[in-house]
Each structure stands twice: as C-alpha cells, then as structure tokens.
Amino acid sequence: MAARSSKRQDSECSTAPLADDIYERKACNSHCTLVVLCSVLAFFCAGLLAGLATMWVYFGQQIDQLRSAYEKLDLPGHGSDRWNITATVDEAVRMLLEQEEDQKAAADHTQVGPPIQTGWSPGSRKPMAHLTGNPRQNLRKHHGEVKLRSWESEQGLATLANGMKYRGGNLIIPVDGLYYIYSQLSYRFLNENPEEHSDKDANIFQLIHYTFKQSSYPEPQLIMKSSRSTCWSKRTEFGLYTSFQGGVFRLEKGDKVSISVSNAQMISFEESSSFFGAFMI
Numbered sequence: 001m002a003a004r005s006s007k008r009q010d011s012e013c014s015t016a017p018l019a020d021d022i023y024e025r026k027a028c029n030s031h032c033t034l035v036v037l038c039s040v041l042a043f044f045c046a047g048l049l050a051g052l053a054t055m056w057v058y059f060g061q062q063i064d065q066l067r068s069a070y071e072k073l074d075l076p077g078h079g080s081d082r083w084n085i086t087a088t089v090d091e092a093v094r095m096l097l098e099q100e101e102d103q104k105a106a107a108d109h110t111q112v113g114p115p116i117q118t119g120w121s122p123g124s125r126k127p128m129a130h131l132t133g134n135p136r137q138n139l140r141k142h143h144g145e146v147k148l149r150s151w152e153s154e155q156g157l158a159t160l161a162n163g164m165k166y167r168g169g170n171l172i173i174p175v176d177g178l179y180y181i182y183s184q185l186s187y188r189f190l191n192e193n194p195e196e197h198s199d200k201d202a203n204i205f206q207l208i209h210y211t212f213k214q215s216s217y218p219e220p221q222l223i224m225k226s227s228r229s230t231c232w233s234k235r236t237e238f239g240l241y242t243s244f245q246g247g248v249f250r251l252e253k254g255d256k257v258s259i260s261v262s263n264a265q266m267i268s269f270e271e272s273s274s275f276f277g278a279f280m281i
Helices: 001-074 085-108
Strands: 129-132 145-147 157-159 163-166 170-172 178-188 202-216 221-233 238-251 256-262 273-278
Touching: 157 163, 170 273, 178 202, 178 221, 178 256, 202 238, 221 238
Parallel strands: none
Antiparallel strands: 129 157, 129 273, 145 256, 163 170, 170 256, 178 238, 178 273, 202 221, 202 256
C-alpha cells in the first residue's frame, strides 16, 4: 500500500510542471498576437498620416495656383459686396485648364502634310483662294461697269482652302491679316464681217478692270484699277488684250473682295486666262 501511495504521489507531482508550461505558452502566444496587431495598427496609422500629408501638400499647391490665377484676374466689383467668389473660382479654374491644354497641345504638336481645311482656326494654315473663269457665263453686251458673279470655285484649277469662302462673286475673308489680292482678265475682240467695213471705220473700246473691297461701310471701296482704250480697225478679224493687277492689303474678318469690269462681253473666261484670287501672307 505504501508503494502504491508513493507511485500515485510521483504521478501527481510529475503532471504539475506540465500544466504550468502549457499556461506559459498560451500567455506567450497571446503576447505575440498583441504585438503583431499593434505593429499592423501602427503601420496603418503611419500610412494614413502619410496619405493625409500628401493630400495636404497637393491641395495646398492647387490653392496656391488658384490664388495666383485669381490675382491675375481683373474682376469688376472686387472688394465690394457684389463680388461673386464662385465666379472668381470658376474663372481661375478655367484659366488653369486652358493653360494645361495649351501646354499639352504644344508638346504633342507635330508638323504633317496639310489637308485642305473647310474652316479656319488659330494655328492652322493660311487662307487662300484661286477662282477661275467660267465659260458658261452669259453676259449681255454692256459698256458700263458690271460685277463678275460667276467665278468657278470648285472644279478644274480652282481652289478654296483654310477658311476662305466664295459667294455671289465675292471672296469672303475668314480672319484679320495681310492679304495679297490678284486678278487677270483676258479680252478678245472678234469681228464677224471684217470685209464689209472700210479702213476708215474703227471700233473703240474702254477696257476698265476694277477690284473692290466691301467692309462695314455701306459702299464698296475701290482698291485697284487698270484701264486701256483700244482702237481696233473694223477690218481686223480679232484683237487681244490682257489686264493683270495685284497688291497687298490689310483685311478684316468678314470683308468681301470682288471684281468689276467694263465691256464684260469681251472677256475670255478660260480658266488659264482669266482668274481671281487672294492669299494671306
């Protein structure tokens, strides 16, 4: 009995240290978990603070840019009760966006072969036009001044480009600037029955070539003129004369340029002999 009691006591004594070891391990695991959680929380807080600091710096820069843009504005009513802060901020933002778009466009711009444009915009190629004679014109005999209204603007050698427009005999200027304006008219005298007239008889013509500019003034302004008096014998079968004129003029958007002539029925409206045009320089 004494031996059995001794063995039982030894068994109980041997199990006591094992229970203490398990308790210490559990405490250690709990401590490690707490340290890990604290570390993760500290890291998260540090990242959050860094993000907030970055956002603070970014918005500070944006506010400085808005303030700089605002200082450049000349706003009516500034300093009074009528001053609209919302409109001021909107205008400052618009200016910043336009500045960024201009910088991006300048960085991305590449020079390529120019397509013919239907409208003009700043930075595009310069407006130009070359109109040619239209043989289908039916001009009655008229010795006085007549405006030429049927130039060819689309077919053959004719060209309209980069915003220049044509309507009813008028070239319409799309933008302010200096333009070279030119025109050429070829006159041809035909005598159907030259042998029926004597040498004393003659045909006398005044061939006058006008270029007009029409702007905001009610009456067109004469800007170029060339003239010649011809005397062709009635025994002559035909006679030829060419009138050319050109010059540089300052024109404004919406100005109209046109050509008028005397004895229009004598003009040869072949595209290579009679033409009219303008281009920006």
